Amino acid sequence: MNQRTDTLPAPGRPGTVVAAADGLTKVHGEGATRVTAVDGVTARFLRGEFTAIMGPSGSGKSTFMHCLAGLDTPTSGTARIGETDLGSLNDVQLTRMRRERVGFVFQAFNLLPTLTAWENITLPGDLAGLAPDRAWLTELVGLLGLSDRLGHRPAQLSGGQQQRVACARALATRPAIVFADEPTGNLDSRSAAGILSFLRSSARELGQTIVMVTHDPVAAAHADRALFLADGRLVHEMPDPTAAGVLEQMKAFDVARRVGRP
Ligand code: ADP
Numbered sequence: 715m716n717q718r719t720d721t722l723p724a725p726g727r728p729g730t731v732v733a734a735a736d737g738l739t740k741v742h743g744e745g746a747t748r749v750t751a752v753d754g755v756t757a758r759f760l761r762g763e764f765t766a767i768m769g770p771s772g773s774g775k776s777t778f779m780h781c782l783a784g785l786d787t788p789t790s791g792t793a794r795i796g797e798t799d800l801g802s803l804n805d806v807q808l809t810r811m812r813r814e815r816v817g818f819v820f821q822a823f824n825l826l827p828t829l830t831a832w833e834n835i836t837l838p839g840d841l842a843g844l845a846p847d848r849a850w851l852t853e854l855v856g857l858l859g860l861s862d863r864l865g866h867r868p869a870q871l872s873g874g875q876q877q878r879v880a881c882a883r884a885l886a887t888r889p890a891i892v893f894a895d896e897p898t899g900n901l902d903s904r905s906a907a908g909i910l911s912f913l914r915s916s917a918r919e920l921g922q923t924i925v926m927v928t929h930d931p932v933a934a935a936h937a938d939r940a941l942f943l944a945d946g947r948l949v950h951e952m953p954d955p956t957a958a959g960v961l962e963q964m965k966a967f968d969v970a971r972r973v974g975r976p
């Protein structure tokens with residue numbers, strides 16, 4: 715794919731901070747059921763950067779992502795998209811921010827079953843009252859190999875095709891940032907590779923900022939960097955991760971945790 719400066723998803727220079735967490739903490743429950751899911755995480759996400767959030771199950775990855783995306787509210791600390799502190803927005807403003815500036819890809823695809831692929835892809839833009847950018851949408855569905863599937867409903871598509879529709883939907887409005895929570899968790903390895911290479915090239919070639927939560931070292935290896943969470947804390951950052959390097963790091967945490975236990 716060639717560099718296409720006319721398809722950049724959002725204004726801004728490389729190096730621009732498009733999202734940030736400062737001392738972000740989220741406590742679930744109270745008393746005996748109190749869990750500090752995210753514990754004082756500070757991180758910056760730059761334009762065109764593809765970040766993998768890694769960590770074992772229960773380490774706070776989803777909670778952190780939900781707070782950063784405005785789907786959940788931090789107990790303390792801040793989450794920012796662009797210049798906007800999400801904590802300063804009321805519910806209506808937050809909904810508008812999510813619709814206009816944020817794209818989501820979920821493990822379970824979350825497509826609407828009664829809508830065609832095309833209708834699913836254009837729905838967020840319709841809801842945000844944005845005029846569809848046909849040239850961009852056509853390019854996007856072409857990149858994802860969906861051009862001849864647009865009239866199909868989700869049930870008529872494979873898992874890999876459904877997740878490609880979800881990727882097109884996430885990027886359709888050229889959001890400032892795309893959040894993907896275990897996007898390959900329900901896919902076979904071949905479909906997963908297609909999704910991961912699409913995410914990687916949309917960061918590299920389209921300047922799309924992406925934050926992907928995963929526990930899979932192979933998935934993380936497609937990212938520009940990996941952030942490691944353990945017990946809600948940001949414990950390590952790895953630039954240019956490889957699957958072997960990520961696996962090593964995860965094992966080292968496991969050993970440290972076992973040794974640290976009484
Ligand atoms: P991960 O995505 O890394 O598996 P989560 O963010 O889902 O981790 O969960 C982090 C911790 O917070 C876990 O101990 C989990 O049980 C707890 N947790 C997550 N969501 C809730 C919730 N809505 N209510 C209570 N506890 C929660």
Ligand code: MG
Pocket residue numbers: 775776777
């Ligand atoms: Mg999770």
